Amino acid sequence: MSNPDDNDSRNTDNNVSDEHLPSEQGHGEVAPADDPFADPGLPPHEHRRQDIDERAAKRSERTVALLFTVSMLATIGFIASYVAIPIDKIVYIWPFGHISGLNFALGLTLGLALFCIGAGAVHWARTLMSDEEMVDERHPIQAAPEVKAQVLADFAAGTKESQFGRRKLVRTTLFGALALVPLSGVVLLRDLGPLPGDKLRHSKWKAGSLIINENTMQPLRPEDITVGSLTQAMPEGLDPHDHDFLVEIAKAAVMLVRLEPKDIKDPKSAEWGHEGILCFSKICTHIGCPATLYEQQTHHALCPCHQSTFDLADGARVLFGPAGHPLPQLRITVNDDGYLEALGDFEEPPGPSFWERG
Amino acid sequence: MSTATKTAEAPEASSSRGKAPxxxxxxxWADGRLGxxxxxxxxxxxxxxxHWSFLLGEVCLYAxxxxxxxxxxxxxxxxxSMAEVEYHGSYGPMNGVLMSEAYASTxxxxxxxxxxxxxRQIHHWAALxxxxxxxMHMMRVFFTGAFRKPREINWVFGFLLFVLALVTGLTGYSLPDDLLSGVGIRFMEGAILSVPIVGTYLQMFVFxxxxxxxxxxxxxxxxHVLLLPGIMAALVVAHLILIVYHKHTHYAGPGRKNTNVVGYPLFPVYMAKAGGFFFLVFGVITIIAATTTINGVxxxxxxxxxxxxxxxQPDWYLGFSEGLVRMMPxxxxxxxxGYTLNFGLLVPLAVFPTMLMVIxxxxxxxxxxTKDRREHHIAERPRNAPTRTAFGVAWISWYLVALVAGGNDVIALKFDLSINTITWICRVSFFVxxxxxxxxxxxxxxxLQRRDKEKVLHGRESGVIKKLPHGEFIEVHEPLSREQLHTLTAHDQYRPAELPPATDENGVRNKVGLIEKLRVKVSRGYFGESGQIAKPTAEEYREITEGHGHH
Structure with missing residues (x-):
């Protein structure tokens, strides 16, 4: 075990004292004969049934061949399923339920074809190929001192021949050139996108925008919105077929709720609404999911992504979760035709916060 | 050699006698060109x-x-493509719905x-x-200390593969452009926006x-299809080359030394086993894909x-980053x-890479x-490196808390619990x-170390109860075989580092830096009395076995 020679052999490769290190496991030294924990060496090989009984070996052979044959049949089954089963056929298979028959048949046959090749090969290796353990010696990875000295000398010679160290002007300008040239690549990235400008601050809402119900695509009237309901809406002039529709709706989507005026805790919020109808951005101020899970009893709006909870009765104040500020509120009123309309854009940018948001 | 020359002269005469096969x-032909x-x-x-645990890495390679x-x-x-099209395919419920070409083609x-x-389902299942x-493979390597010299660089390669796998997974499940994957991209946008100073610029450039x-x-x-898999393929090759170069670790046992490797030859045994295992993995994944829907877009x-x-929910492997975000106030x-710092995202964004870098x-x-400069080729048993094992398991618990927090809404629904309570429990658990x-x-x-020691010194409990002539009952302990004795005592045990004496032989004060003092403290924690049980010595063994002989 603790062979005093161990330390010497290990100290050669560095100057660090190895005194605190344990004697190495399985270091290869022949341990004293009286050491009860000495390595007894590889145990003798034990024959398997197949090694001594040719009939057992034959059985293994047949098993392997059977597995390979099943694989062949499964591949034929795969091709047959591909040709025969219509793609839209739905079948009921317990316990999976109603599933695509083609997908099931193709997957099962292909899976079987692959699995049987694997099972056959592994069974072959385990029962018929030799299971006698063999030993390879390892060799230290670190180079011998002579090799290291040779390499260092070669490197020094090369450095000297290149005059890299002596011609400082060459060296410095080379570093300069190499440092500058990647800049071109960075510059080329500039046109990946536009500059932010004030794009994130504005949405499609402007004074006089009608508020369109997302489901009916009709402008909303105050009487359409009842206490306890949550209505999802967008500004007029947005058409889902527009090519920038997704960009605009990502900022302009709103939800309207009607509260009993006495329930509204924030007077400013009440004033920005109309007879208890409040219109909030539904884009969560955390990362931008629509925060539209509405609890009508408590007037809380919950974002299903990270559970930020906003109190719509209190200016959409954050009650819980990772959102950092309230949902922006849209000032609304009723126009002469009796429709709800916006009094302007959001006063603060809707959606997730960003550095310049303030 | 003469055969080869002849062949070169008359390559068309393939089956005449005297030719090599x-x-x-x-x-x-190939040897003359490739050696x-x-x-x-x-x-x-x-x-x-x-060893079964060596298959875990193979699963990754085959996947x-x-x-x-x-x-x-x-x-x-x-x-x-994100160009908008109206869907008119064979899936009825989506008929006439506006969608991107990416989603329509999916x-x-x-x-x-x-x-x-x-x-598609094989692809997604294989990714998971x-x-x-x-x-699992990283756990195996970690808990057996197989990352020690000379394999640290391969550990880093493996780690990079792990991180790239996460990123490739993220970019992959974003591609279908269905509602779920869009939410994932929105999350990424929010995260980019929260970056101080350059966030909005980055967002505009990325999108x-x-x-x-x-x-x-x-x-x-x-x-997803070129850049990341290209880098990963290169890293996989490097990883494999290093495995071949270092030779695989093996577990302690009779005949298994730090200077050798014991096992089966690549050709034919390992080729059949490993090649067969590829088909097994592929077959099993295919059968899963046939029977279990994944990501029904x-x-x-x-x-x-x-x-x-x-x-x-994101795919499970990014669930922990989701949990970090959900836990954060x-x-x-x-x-x-007038500048905004959004710690709600910035803190999770910093904790996420920190958790990974720790590994x-x-x-x-x-x-x-340890300041150990030797090569280590024998994989340790986790119990024999208690502090390392404890670090690893603690990290896993840390990870699992974040993963649970990432599914707090699902847990709240399934178990009818308050989501706020779950979130608070996760917040506290994350630290405690x-x-x-x-x-x-x-x-x-x-x-477990004590039990090993007991087994070595007193033998295995045989379960046989013997009544002695004077009426005492004892359990017969079977002494271990020489193989077992060796296996249970073959592990490394370091001695804790010590500070040098306060003064050297000339009475000059030894200067010890703060970092070295810290190292000595940590080393004591690792290898001091509270960190490991001294393994039995030959003397102890002899004393006890001979003592038994006197009875």
Whole structure:
């Protein structure tokens, strides 16, 4: 075990004292004969049934061949399923339920074809190929001192021949050139996108925008919105077929709720609404999911992504979760035709916060 | 040699007598150009040790190959475009719905291409299993200390593969552009926006304009199918070359030394086993894909920024980053000058890479503690490195807390619990649980070490109760075999580092830096009396066994 020679052999490769290190496991030294924990060496090989009984070996052979044959049949089954089963056929298979028959048949046959090749090969290796353990010696990875000295000398010679160290002007300008040239690549990235400008601050809402119900695509009237309901809406002039529709709706989507005026805790919020109808951005101020899970009893709006909870009765104040500020509120009123309309854009940018948001 | 010359002269006469077999002649041809005989001499009968835990890495390799093969097939049908189309395919419920070409082509792969759904599901399942495999493989390497010299660099390669697998997974499940994947991209946008100073610029450059724009899917596509797998393929090759070069670790046992490797030759045993195992993995994944739907992209419809579903979850391997975000309170500061710092995202964004870097750097930390410069080729048992094992298990508990927090809404629904309570429990557990787990794991390891020692000194409990002539009952202990004795006592035990004496022999004060003092402290924690049970010595063994003899 603790062979005093161990330390010497290990100290050669560095100057660090190895005194605190344990004697190495399985270091290869022949341990004293009286050491009860000495390595007894590889145990003798034990024959398997197949090694001594040719009939057992034959059985293994047949098993392997059977597995390979099943694989062949499964591949034929795969091709047959591909040709025969219509793609839209739905079948009921317990316990999976109603599933695509083609997908099931193709997957099962292909899976079987692959699995049987694997099972056959592994069974072959385990029962018929030799299971006698063999030993390879390892060799230290670190180079011998002579090799290291040779390499260092070669490197020094090369450095000297290149005059890299002596011609400082060459060296410095080379570093300069190499440092500058990647800049071109960075510059080329500039046109990946536009500059932010004030794009994130504005949405499609402007004074006089009608508020369109997302489901009916009709402008909303105050009487359409009842206490306890949550209505999802967008500004007029947005058409889902527009090519920038997704960009605009990502900022302009709103939800309207009607509260009993006495329930509204924030007077400013009440004033920005109309007879208890409040219109909030539904884009969560955390990362931008629509925060539209509405609890009508408590007037809380919950974002299903990270559970930020906003109190719509209190200016959409954050009650819980990772959102950092309230949902922006849209000032609304009723126009002469009796429709709800916006009094302007959001006063603060809707959606997730960003550095310049303030 | 003469055979080869003759062959070269008359290559068309293939079957005439005296010629070498065709296979040999092809090998000769290749050897003259590639030197394959020298290569084969070193590697054809290369020895690989056998252990089930060595299969975990193989699972990853095979999953990677399956991902490449199925991924290539999917690119033949997938259209990485966000141009808007009206769907008129065979999936009725979506008829007439406006969607991106990416989503429409994903539906086509599922409903129009025969076998397309199967390949898509194999691809997604293989991706999940790939990351599970990496996790398990890294745990195996970590807990057996197989990252020690000379394998630290391969540990880092493996770690990079792990991180790239996460990123490739993220870009991959974003491609279908269904509601779920769109939410994932929105999350990424929010995270980019929260970056101080340059956040909005980065967002515009990544998305080619405002969210969602029309560039992000094509850009993710090229990263997912070319850039990331290209880097990963290179790293996988490097990883494998280093495995071959270092030779595999093996576990302690009779005949297994630090200077050898015991096992079966590459050709034929390992080739059949490993090659067969590839087919097993592929077959099992295919059967899973045939029977279990994954990512049914047709369920929720196309992405629209104003629509959402509850229970939105990322793929499991990014669940922990989701949990970090969900646990974080909504701290947001507006600093003088009117600039916003959104800690609700910035803190999770910083914790996420920190959690990963801890794993990447651990081998270097442990080496700093032990100052051990030797090569290690024998994989340790986790119990014999209690502090390392405790670190590892504590990290896993840390990870699991974040993962649970990432599914807090699902848990709240399934178990009818308050989501706020779950979130608070996770917040507290994130700091407390790893400490408890660390302490408990170390105790368990020490207990197991004591049991090993007991077994070595007193033998195995045989379960046979013997009544002695004077009426006493004893349990007969069977002494261990020489093989077992060796295996249980073959492990390393370090001595804790010590500070040098306060003064040297000339009475001059020894200067010890703060870092060295810290190292000595940590080393005592690792290898002091509280950190390991001294393994039995030959003297103890002899004393006890001879003592028994006197009875």
């Amino acid at each position: 065709a296979g040999e002649r092809i090998a000769d 394959i005989y020298s290569l084969a001499k070193a590697n054809l009968r290369k020895i690989f040790p056998d 990677f190959i399956i991902l490449i093969a199925t991924g290539v097939y999917l690119t033949l049908f997938f259209v990485p 539906l086509d792969i599922s409903f129009e291409v025969r076998g397309g759904l199967l390949v 299993i790939f990351v599970v495999g990496i996790f 080619g304009g405002e969210f969602p724009g029309t560039d992000i899917i094509p850009r993710f596509f090229i990263a 047709w369920v929720l419809g196309p992405y629209r920024p104003d629509q959402i579903t509850s229970n939105a 909504g701290w947001e500061w507006v600093i003088p000058g 990447a750097l651990y081998p270097f930390f442990e080496n700093w503690v 649980l790893p400490v408890l787990v660390f302490w408990a794991t170390r105790r368990v390891c020490l207990g």
